[in-house]
Amino acid sequence: MRIDQVLSEAVARLARHASGEAATPHLDAQLLMAHALGRSRTWLYTWGDREIEGAELERFNDLVERREKGEPVAWLLGYREFFGLRLAVSPHTLIPRPDTETLVEQALQRMSATGGGRALDLGTGSGAIALALAFERPDWHVTGIDIVPEAIMLARRNAETLDITNVCFEESDFFSALDPSARFELIVSNPPYIDKLDEHLGQGDVRFEPRSALVAKDHGMADLLHLIDTARAFLTPEGWLLLEHGFQQGEPVRAALVDAGYQRVGTCLDLGGRERISLGQWPMASSELLKGAGS
Template sequence: MRMDELLKGAFQRLSSVSDTAQLDAQLLLAHVLGVSTSYFYTWPEKEVSAIDVERFYTLLVRRELGEPVAYLLGQQSFWSLDLEVAPCTLIPRADTERLVEVALTVLPKNKVARILDLGTGTGAIALSLAVELPQSTVVGVDLIEEAVALAKRNAIRNRLDNATFLQSSWFDALDACEPFNLIVSNPPYIDPDDEHLSQGDVRFEPKSALVADNHGMADIEHIINIASNFMAPDAYLMFEHGYDQASYVQACLIEAGFVAVESFQDLGGNDRVTIGQYSVKK
């Protein structure tokens, strides 16, 4: 079958289940053939072998059932990185890049800092900061052993040696005698009863990385209550959170004694990142 005919049929099949049906089809076929998507515009009449057609249709059926393209490909781009992804953790999303951007506004590139990423998953945030702050040391922790192994592979994949990854339930495996200048986290923040958990890509992502008690706020509250024990003077704590949670996160930070509390919007104009600075009481 010709590539253009194969892609046309795939687009028709995916158009009812994906807003990016054409791109999805191209990415899946490019993955099967080991080419870039630009290849399809150069050689649209190229014949695809029966074996590759079968492999493509296998992926197509999985995508029709809603499985995320990133899981089907086993990779996802984030910041300037090429990351391996797997169902043991969340797929890095563009909105999370906002957390990286905000972090870079509080830590100059020439600063030698210690940075902690709580709930690191693929290592996306930790490794992005390691790229941009090469003189700093970045530590990423995750409760899931498979996620820690995945983050370590991503560090090797992107040739980064200033980031290390540990298995830990938040701060449990860390030494308070080695404080951090910046703590970042994209923790679970979705209400367990949120209807969106049964829709779209998140159906295939681990609920443990998405859901938190107390209307999605339990893990953020836990981190805020403990974080100061692991922070250097004037260090920053920052979170990604839900679009409607900024005011509550701000209130929790202020109650815990943080200053310079502020929220930042994502590309869609929603409050997405909230930060606070640790102030040592004199």
């Protein structure tokens, strides 16, 4: 049977099970076909009239069947592209999402491109954020932290595969295992921020992802508030804290940042125009303020 005909049938199958604005049956089918054939999506457009049979057809149909049941495409492929990097993924971590690239972009704006510094990524998962920052800022040293041992192993493997050497990954429950004297010019996190009763937990790829990386107490605010409070002890003067959160959490996160003493507090929009990243800068030390006033 021709590749384009098999693709059309697969798209129809996937469309019957797809739901919501994020449903992409055409893209899913193409990605799975390219993976089954060991080819690129561009190749499919050129050679759609070629025959597919035997082991390749069986492999493709197996992938489509698993996708029909809702299994994430990233797991079926074994990887996800994030900020230009191909990252291995696993059921132990969240699947990197395009909206989180907004967090990386905002962080890079606060990381000097000509001088070094230290950055910390809390809840690193596959290492997506930490690796993107380290790749874009080779003079910086980036540390990724996660409580899940399998996530740390995956992140280290991604770093090795990508040959990114200015990054390290350590197991810790947020700040708990860090040296109390450690200081960072930048701290970023995409922490759990979903309410356990949120209906979205039963939809799409989220159904398959680890709840520990998604759900937080106090209607999703507990980990965000913990990070805002604790990061103060690990930021250098004028260091930045950037947090990804739910689109309805911008106002309370900003309020918490202000109450905790951060300055230049604000919120950035994601690709869909929703409040997604809130940030604040830890103030200059009082001694530095006095020095500046006297000069």
